[in-house]
Amino acid sequence: MTPVIQTEALSKKYRRHLALDDCTITVPAGRIIGLVGPNGAGKSTLLGLVCGMITPTSGSIKVLGHQPADSAEQLARVGFVAQDAPIYTRLSVADHLKLGARMNPKWDAELAERRIRQRGLDLKQKAGSLSGGQRAQLALTLAAAKRGDLLVLDEPVAALDPLARRGFMRDLLDFVDELKVSVILSSHLLGDLEQVADHLIVLANSRVQISGDVSDLLAIHYRLTGSSADTHLLPDGAELIHTEQTRGETSMIVRSPEPVPGGTAVDLEDMTLAYLTRATNPGASISSALMTGAIR
């Protein structure tokens, strides 16, 4: 089966600023892909490259087996909701649905109208006067009713309050089940993605820190604490990702293809934080609690 996204040494440079550096990833189809990383890590750049809004400086990218945005057919395969869910403020909700119907051959009018009705949006309302949540719903509806094979959502919940975030994500899960699409969505908060993502890409400093199916990632990461936290005991091929001191106790996060003696399972958050900490603050050891607070 064609991978949803396949990149090879993909880079994007803006003048002197490197927004994405040497990104090589392969994402299989049928996943909900979480793209996490601090602000400015290159998430929007990667998503822009995926939907063809941005052209790479070097390297290659194939989305669903094709160059992004190189034809109307390819554009029809990928639905994109950009950051802040852009909509035409002067057009009404109904105008937006009409726009979608006129500009997308595979438009699913029934789905679009049902969603708009369920979310309680008024068809006659000007899109500029919608609330943040309604706006996000309108933009998502437009992207989804295209009936593409991949939905790209850039920070879809950033503008929403915590309650609306949870609702949006739960709704997205049902929706994805119904549509049978792959989804890639980004957030600077792992918490937003944790419950929905089954594939994770961690971006920091314009580089991919780690990527893979969540279950695979969790299976090769271990936490070592106390006396077992001794690098000499690590098996061959193991890599120390991050060490931290918590109340006098040493704790390490280790990646290893082989089981690590004394190692316990890590959760997604600890693993992600280990990579983010290593990337943004090499050599430093910060307590997990502090780090979580900083990122949250």
Added chain:
Amino acid sequence: MIWLTWRQFRAQTLAAGGALVLLALYLVYLGNEIRAFYDSRIANCAADACFIARLDLRAEYGDAVLGVGAALIAVPALIGIFWGAPLVTRELEERTDRLAWNQSVTRTRWLAVKLTVIGLASAVLTGLFSLLLTWSASRYDQVIGERFAALSFDSRNIVPIGYGLFAFVLGTVVGMIVRRTIPAMAITLAVFATLQLLVPTMVRQNLMPPVTKTVTVDSSVMNRGVGLNLKQDNTFEIRGYTVPGGWPLEEASPLYKPDGSPYTGDDAKPCLANAGDLADGFACTAAQNLHFEYTYQPANRYWSFQWIELALYVGITALLAGFGFFWLRRRV
């Protein structure tokens, strides 16, 4: 795509249509006034009355005709500023480019439809305006006859269509490159205004090689309101000679004697001696068999110039549009 273009452009179209209707009402009124004036005072007029009627016609309607002409020249600039420049920049500024260019329509198609629909609207607007003014001022133009004058040439017949198309595409492409509305508007205006100044003053006259003919100063020439002007170096030049409906390219031409040497102050003395009588002086000068070189564009080239200029503007517009397609795909 056509629907979206229309939906986004609806308010502007209605505003422009409304303005055009008001203008049409005024121009029909003005045209009828000028026609009435022409029928009562100029058609079948006698020599002196004709002269005065012409002066009256200019005094009465000159400002109105020039004013509307100037407005017609301003319309393409407005099109460039308000239709062209924001076409891409507003999408970028409101970030709706991310919405527009992620429907199942390529950017090339998006731009092609936008340029075609709004370009057509620009051409229709300037074309109708020009048609109305050309009709309205036709009697005036016929009597006053300065068809090649910059303000008149630029605001009659078919060239305004070229300006309208060009200004719109210019605004669009500048917007793509500059990416911000206000600077794009300013640059569009500056470029278009510069071109509208340069083309009539420096470019247009060279579009076809001018005709130079040798004119003998006989009594008919002397009676056409020419002036002989003695220059610092004691030679004469002749001013104010015109060929009906033609476009003089020089204000003054040096006068020569039959042997080809310059006509000097000394040569003119015999004729100035009996300067008491104007007609005698004219006859004396005419008898000296003087000549001068006159460079001009003949009247019958008017339509060639209109077509050449329209073709030039349409050609530049096509090149600009081609560049716009390239730029929108690669750089925006």
